[in-house]
Amino acid sequence: MKFMVIVKATKESEAGVLPSNELMEAMGKFNEELIKAGVLLAAEGLQSSSKGARVKFAGNSRTVVDGPFAETKELVAGFWLWQVSSKEEAIEWVKRCPSPHEGECEIEIRQVFEMEDLSPAMSERVRRKEELLRAQIGQK
Amino acid sequence: MSGTDIQRAIDAVWRIEAAKVIAALTRMVRNLDLAEDLAQEALVVALEKWPAEGIPPQPGAWLMMTAKHRALDYFRKTDLNSRKHEELARELNELERTTPDLVTPMDDLIGDDVLRLIFISCHPVLSMESRAALTLRVVGGLTTDEIARAFLTPEPTIAQRIVRAKKTLGQKNVPFEVPRGLDLAARLSSVLEVIYLIFNEGYSATAGEELIRTSLCEEALRLGRVLAELDAPEPEVHGLVGLMEIQASRSRARVNANGEVVLLMEQNRALWDQMLIRRGLTAVERANGLTRARGPYQLQAEIAACHARAMTAEATDWGRIVALYDELARVTPSPIVELNRAVAVSRHEGPEKALSLLEPLLADPMMKSYHLLPSVRGDLLARLGRHAEAEAEFERAAAMTRNERERTFLLERARKSGDSA
Numbered sequence: 001m002k003f004m005v006i007v008k009a010t011k012e013s014e015a016g017v018l019p020s021n022e023l024m025e026a027m028g029k030f031n032e033e034l035i036k037a038g039v040l041l042a043a044e045g046l047q048s049s050s051k052g053a054r055v056k057f058a059g060n061s062r063t064v065v066d067g068p069f070a071e072t073k074e075l076v077a078g079f080w081l082w083q084v085s086s087k088e089e090a091i092e093w094v095k096r097c098p099s100p101h102e103g104e105c106e107i108e109i110r111q112v113f114e115m116e117d118l119s120p121a122m123s124e125r126v127r128r129k130e131e132l133l134r135a136q137i138g139q140k
Numbered sequence: 141m142s143g144t145d146i147q148r149a150i151d152a153v154w155r156i157e158a159a160k161v162i163a164a165l166t167r168m169v170r171n172l173d174l175a176e177d178l179a180q181e182a183l184v185v186a187l188e189k190w191p192a193e194g195i196p197p198q199p200g201a202w203l204m205m206t207a208k209h210r211a212l213d214y215f216r217k218t219d220l221n222s223r224k225h226e227e228l229a230r231e232l233n234e235l236e237r238t239t240p241d242l243v244t245p246m247d248d249l250i251g252d253d254v255l256r257l258i259f260i261s262c263h264p265v266l267s268m269e270s271r272a273a274l275t276l277r278v279v280g281g282l283t284t285d286e287i288a289r290a291f292l293t294p295e296p297t298i299a300q301r302i303v304r305a306k307k308t309l310g311q312k313n314v315p316f317e318v319p320r321g322l323d324l325a326a327r328l329s330s331v332l333e334v335i336y337l338i339f340n341e342g343y344s345a346t347a348g349e350e351l352i353r354t355s356l357c358e359e360a361l362r363l364g365r366v367l368a369e370l371d372a373p374e375p376e377v378h379g380l381v382g383l384m385e386i387q388a389s390r391s392r393a394r395v396n397a398n399g400e401v402v403l404l405m406e407q408n409r410a411l412w413d414q415m416l417i418r419r420g421l422t423a424v425e426r427a428n429g430l431t432r433a434r435g436p437y438q439l440q441a442e443i444a445a446c447h448a449r450a451m452t453a454e455a456t457d458w459g460r461i462v463a464l465y466d467e468l469a470r471v472t473p474s475p476i477v478e479l480n481r482a483v484a485v486s487r488h489e490g491p492e493k494a495l496s497l498l499e500p501l502l503a504d505p506m507m508k509s510y511h512l513l514p515s516v517r518g519d520l521l522a523r524l525g526r527h528a529e530a531e532a533e534f535e536r537a538a539a540m541t542r543n544e545r546e547r548t549f550l551l552e553r554a555r556k557s558g559d560s561a
Contacts, residue, residue: 013428034371035365035369036365036366037362038362038363038364038365038369039362040363041415041419042415057547069338081415083358083361083362084155085152085155085355085533086148086152086155087356088148088149088151088152089152089155089156090551091149091152092149092152092153092156093156114354130454
């Protein structure tokens with residue numbers, strides 16, 4: 001299963017302060033570990049929201065609002081895409097991550113939809129089939 | 141954390157650390173069987189202590205240290221090798237004096253150790269199925285129960301397979317090392333074969349009804365990606381990773397809402413996972429950067445890449461695919477490659493020419509019970525308007541396959557041909 005691991009913004013990251021060399025180095029090492037473990041699929045860091053924009057939808061109207069945006073702690077400053085075997089494994093990896101900003105900050109872990117999540121009828125069928133197979137091979 | 145939460149958290153730690161811990165211990169005690177026992181003992185200690193004390197900040201180092209203490213106890217008790225004992229005690233002391241940081245591996249040897257572990261668990265003295273089970277267990281960190289479910293095999297069978305495999309490695313004194321020179325190529329191909337077997341078991345289940353068992357594909361991809369990041373670049377490793385990434389990119393498009401097979405040419409390409417395709421193409425480039433003498437996985441990855449690059453089925457570069465199959469047939473001549481080459485030729489030069497290429501295969505004993513031969517012949521005959529012959533071929537193919545989904549699909553094609561005849 002895949003998880004998107006989201007680094008939230010801070011006042012500094014929103015102000016465009018670049019991470020220190022030490023942090024860059026530690027992050028590089030961490031990414032290397034993720035790659036060596038076959039976990040890392042993709043990773044990007046995002047520039048401050050002042051360089052972004054929002055498009056608001058209401059019926060047929062589209063309104064463009066330029067950044068920066070106020071709710072700093074809810075903004076995304078970067079993300080990884082990981083392939084792991086459970087949410088717990090994703091958490092375990094996140095705990096090993098160097099603190100992504102100086103000071104207090106947050107990393108959010110979100111599971112990516114897979115085909116079976118999107119088609120409940122099918123997963124129900126898959127589940128029943130698996131129960132049957134388990135019964136056939138004599139497992140609980 | 142509740143009891144189950146902590147249990148799941150410990151499982152997760154184990155998934156991440158198992159290979160490193162088992163590999164480092166195997167190097168020390170020179171016996172995979174004993175090393176795995178010691179690692180399991182460390183895990184049991186963790187299961188006893190962590191629920192009360194919490195998961196330590198460096199769980200990997202903790203497991204390694206605990207396992208090494210167990211190893212030390214073991215040598216003290218058996219006292220078989222006092223030199224080994226001293227060596228181990230010294231290593232432990234060093235480990236305890238230096239506090240490893242959270243991220244970097246506890247020692248530089250770890251990458252090499254994991255590589256050795258992969259080579260030993262895929263050793264040719266073991267049967268293919270034993271290699272696959274042992275590799276998932278010691279390198280992948282899966283439980284016996286998980287492996288049994290993935291292979292739809294009863295748990296005791298898998299457990300026994302693993303126990304026997306470890307005993308065999310001990311009895312045959314298989315060294316814990318990365319093979320060198322001429323040996324390396326043969327041993328590496330054994331490793332790649334195991335990974336691709338695991339992938340294919342997940343991708344096109346040989347038995348049972350479900351076509352794709354995603355977890356096995358993911359496991360194989362993970363093993364492949366681990367192997368690709370260890371040093372000593374081998375083009376075929378990247379070739380295999382590229383092949384698996386690109387095949388996996390089509391998982392969503394391969395089966396429709398009713399769980400039926402959708403052929404490559406009829407798949408909705410918008411469902412292909414573009415990220416996996418990009419990763420696959422990058423792996424192919426890495427392989428190409430290392431060699432001009434392309435190996436079988438690299439060539440198959442190139443063929444998969446041709447399909448991945450085509451925005452529509454019509455845009456497929458069949459000329460290039462035929463040329464790649466020609467090269468593949470030279471590198472690894474086999475009736476299955478010939479069969480696939482014929483399919484490509486049928487798209488490039490028409491079904492008539494392809495049908496003639498299949499003639500020699502009809503007498504090949506290897507193809508006698510291979511359902512794809514009559515299945516492909518049926519398709520070519522149908523395209524030539526020879527519907528009655530096509531119907532017979534599809535029926536023959538349906539009788540040969542072990543996969544229920546595929547059988548339904550083939551019988552449906554037989555019926556359609558019968559209607560047109």
